[in-house]
Amino acid sequence: MTKPETKESVGFSCPVPLPAGGRVLLGHGSGGKLSAELLKDVFLPALGNPVLDRLEDQAVVTLNGVRLAISTDSFVVKPLFFKGGDIGSLAVHGTINDLAMGAARPLWMSVAFILEEGLPMETLRRVVASMQDAAAKAGVQIITGDTKVVEKGSADGMYINTTGIGRVREGISLSASQAQVGDAIIVSGMLGDHGIAILAEREGLKFETEVRSDSAALHDLVATLLDATYEVRCLRDPTRGGLSSTLNEIAGSSWVGMELDEATIPVREQVRGACEMLGLDPMYVANEGKLVAIVSPAAAESALAALRSHPLGAEARIIGRVTKEHPRMVVMRTTFGTTRIVDMLAGDQLPRIC
Amino acid sequence: MKYMDEYRDAKIARGIAAEIRRRSTRPWVLMEICGGQTHTLMRYGIDELLGNSVELVHGPGCPVCVTPLEMIDRANALARRPEVTLLSYGDMLRVPGSETDLFHVKAEGGDVRIVYSPTDAVELARNNPDRKVVFFAIGFETTAPAHAMAVLQAERLGLKNFSLLVSHVLVPPAIRMLLESSRNRVQGFIAPGHVCTVVGVTEYEELARDFHVPIVVGGFEPIDLLEAIRMLVVQLEEGRAEVENSYSRTVQYGGNRVAQDAVERVFEVTDRKWRGLGEIASSGLRLQEKYAAFDAERVFGLQDVRAEEPSECISAEVLLGHKKPTDCPAFGTRCTPEKPLGAPMVSTEGACAAYHQYRRHLVTL
Numbered sequence: 001m002t003k004p005e006t007k008e009s010v011g012f013s014c015p016v017p018l019p020a021g022g023r024v025l026l027g028h029g030s031g032g033k034l035s036a037e038l039l040k041d042v043f044l045p046a047l048g049n050p051v052l053d054r055l056e057d058q059a060v061v062t063l064n065g066v067r068l069a070i071s072t073d074s075f076v077v078k079p080l081f082f083k084g085g086d087i088g089s090l091a092v093h094g095t096i097n098d099l100a101m102g103a104a105r106p107l108w109m110s111v112a113f114i115l116e117e118g119l120p121m122e123t124l125r126r127v128v129a130s131m132q133d134a135a136a137k138a139g140v141q142i143i144t145g146d147t148k149v150v151e152k153g154s155a156d157g158m159y160i161n162t163t164g165i166g167r168v169r170e171g172i173s174l175s176a177s178q179a180q181v182g183d184a185i186i187v188s189g190m191l192g193d194h195g196i197a198i199l200a201e202r203e204g205l206k207f208e209t210e211v212r213s214d215s216a217a218l219h220d221l222v223a224t225l226l227d228a229t230y231e232v233r234c235l236r237d238p239t240r241g242g243l244s245s246t247l248n249e250i251a252g253s254s255w256v257g258m259e260l261d262e263a264t265i266p267v268r269e270q271v272r273g274a275c276e277m278l279g280l281d282p283m284y285v286a287n288e289g290k291l292v293a294i295v296s297p298a299a300a301e302s303a304l305a306a307l308r309s310h311p312l313g314a315e316a317r318i319i320g321r322v323t324k325e326h327p328r329m330v331v332m333r334t335t336f337g338t339t340r341i342v343d344m345l346a347g348d349q350l351p352r353i354c
Numbered sequence: 355m356k357y358m359d360e361y362r363d364a365k366i367a368r369g370i371a372a373e374i375r376r377r378s379t380r381p382w383v384l385m386e387i388c389g390g391q392t393h394t395l396m397r398y399g400i401d402e403l404l405g406n407s408v409e410l411v412h413g414p415g416c417p418v419c420v421t422p423l424e425m426i427d428r429a430n431a432l433a434r435r436p437e438v439t440l441l442s443y444g445d446m447l448r449v450p451g452s453e454t455d456l457f458h459v460k461a462e463g464g465d466v467r468i469v470y471s472p473t474d475a476v477e478l479a480r481n482n483p484d485r486k487v488v489f490f491a492i493g494f495e496t497t498a499p500a501h502a503m504a505v506l507q508a509e510r511l512g513l514k515n516f517s518l519l520v521s522h523v524l525v526p527p528a529i530r531m532l533l534e535s536s537r538n539r540v541q542g543f544i545a546p547g548h549v550c551t552v553v554g555v556t557e558y559e560e561l562a563r564d565f566h567v568p569i570v571v572g573g574f575e576p577i578d579l580l581e582a583i584r585m586l587v588v589q590l591e592e593g594r595a596e597v598e599n600s601y602s603r604t605v606q607y608g609g610n611r612v613a614q615d616a617v618e619r620v621f622e623v624t625d626r627k628w629r630g631l632g633e634i635a636s637s638g639l640r641l642q643e644k645y646a647a648f649d650a651e652r653v654f655g656l657q658d659v660r661a662e663e664p665s666e667c668i669s670a671e672v673l674l675g676h677k678k679p680t681d682c683p684a685f686g687t688r689c690t691p692e693k694p695l696g697a698p699m700v701s702t703e704g705a706c707a708a709y710h711q712y713r714r715h716l717v718t719l
Contacts, residue, residue, distance in 0.1 A: 338399025
């Protein structure tokens with residue numbers, strides 16, 4: 001038995017840092033810092049070009065004077081059906097939203113299915129019907145597709161990839177690198193609904209939550225906003241990694257700081273309660289039907305009014321400002337008047353022990 | 355949630371903070387013991403609110419941080435066995451052992467899963483009789499009752515494929531060690547509310563008496579903590595050293611007898627290594643002999659997996675409150691949540707991680 005006294009007898013005990021990871025971890029898909037590392041270390045060195053290097057939610061290319069936005073996204077959500085949506089509608093909405101964040105009107109879409117042997121045909125039919133429904137409502141045509149089947153155990157029921165093409169609105173160019181000091185930061189509504197709805201379903205969490213996924217196509221909301229003002233610098237949909245990851249990306253790309261007002265962050269009571277129980281922060285929880293707009297100070301109020309005039313933006317709020325101070329950092333002004341950092345997560349948000 | 359809002363009220367908070375500043379004649383050095391309390395202090399910027407009236411140092415009460423390296427190594431070794439399903443609280447998965455962490459073991463094919471409750475683990479063992487299900491049972495007095503209940507439940511169900519990898523620690527022996535240190539600066543303690551909910555406050559009365567140090571049981575909301583700080587400052591200014599309870603909506607003097615009974619039936623006190631601090635006498639719990647069949651260390655013969663902690667970071671200094679995370683030359687540069695040098699940077703309850711997550715903008719790296 002030893003009784004360590006102080007520094008001298010205890011020693012500075014700590015493990016050595018891990019060697020650079022030799023394997024892909026789940027955290028590499030979280031949309032946080034590990035995902036960013038994957039881009040920097042693996043994808044961009046091999047594949048980089050001026051269009052890809054922009055790292056926006058969509059690529060924009062010009063063909064015969066017409067600006068086209070192209071975006072692709074894969075969907076691996078578990079369970080396949082959840083309150084407020086399913087993998088099919090989510091796959092349509094997700095790609096539409098990535099186009100919409102580039103001020104593009106979505107036109108066409110491809111869909112590729114990776115199906116697991118043994119998947120009930122009825123499940124597939126339901127998902128496909130849901131996709132068609134979502135696409136039709138959004139005025140998007142699914143014009144090409146592909147199907148692969150893998151052995152039982154090699155996929156979780158089904159995975160879906162969608163790629164969309166849209167036409168970028170004339171006279172405007174949105175980018176995460178365009179935020180300017182003084183700009184208003186606006187979110188279009190309540191945060192964290194999708195992530196909590198999925199988590200509750202997936203973990204069979206035994207609390208009565210009525211939270212439904214906010215999965216929705218946002219192109220019409222974006223059109224309403226841009227009809228009101230072109231003083232929008234950047235649009236993003238805060239999906240995996242949540243609002244904090246999105247804002248950190250914008251702050252990083254634009255080399256500006258951000259200050260948020262905690263009292264204005266819109267989070268539903270049930271989501272707040274669920275996060276509290278699970279040891280999660282709603283700022284990091286995924287959304288599938290919300291956008292963040294960075295808008296010039298002069299146009300902030302008209303942008304807010306435009307968003308609020310649309311059913312998908314009825315609960316829009318200004319939550320903060322772009323600042324000169326602490327560039328590339330997002331800082332929260334707490335309800336106590338103190339400040340704290342809103343950081344980007346390294347990997348997935350982990351539930352705390354107590 | 356409405357119930358919580360009154361404990362987060364900004365006006366009340368500023369009022370208590372103003373009283374603390376007014377009553378404090380010198381910067382008293384106070385320690386909050388529990389990592390959950392550290393998290394709240396940082397998240398709400400309570401250090402900013404108090405100015406120089408008190409100095410808050412952060413205690414060793416992050417269960418993830420103090421779980422010794424060799425226990426992580428044992429968990430990794432278990433998770434690598436093809437017949438084992440290893441279940442753990444979420445934030446243990448990223449804690450680096452000697453060579454790797456559970457996330458990497460999982461990526462290599464290990465069956466590692468996150469659960470929210472040890473009873474989920476029992477359920478999983480029951481539904482998967484062909485798997486050997488091991489629950490990584492870490493934590494303070496707070497989690498011990500649930501772990502004990504899981505063992506009792508597994509016994510009742512006659513499960514032969516369920517066991518615990520136990521790395522339980524107890525708070526008072528660590529505080530005693532800290533107070534016996536010749537370099538101790540801490541003048542008052544905020545005792546951990548959840549721990550006291552289970553065990554009551556009697557052990558803290560011994561500490562207050564033996565070392566003439568005031569101890570106030572505190573909760574986890576900002577108003578709870580400010581109130582505990584206020585009560586400590588009042589005691590210190592008046593020269594008193596008593597145990598007081600600012601968290602009486604949850605903590606009763608004798609604790610929770612049912613929970614204590616479950617722990618006493620299943621566990622016994624043992625010496626335990628703490629990561630960063632070394633071995634502390636009678637500071638842990640292990641399964642009693644009669645529950646050996648549920649003890650993963652004995653079932654799988656893991657006692658030989660040993661690890662010495664290499665000397666690199668200053669986590670011992672931080673865990674004992676001698677230094678702030680920002681005093682470490684590696685803070686935020688060579689040591690970050692992505693590449694933690696030491697355990698306090700890993701868990702969100704760890705003091706270094708809390709500083710890095712919330713206060714980095716106030717220091718120059």
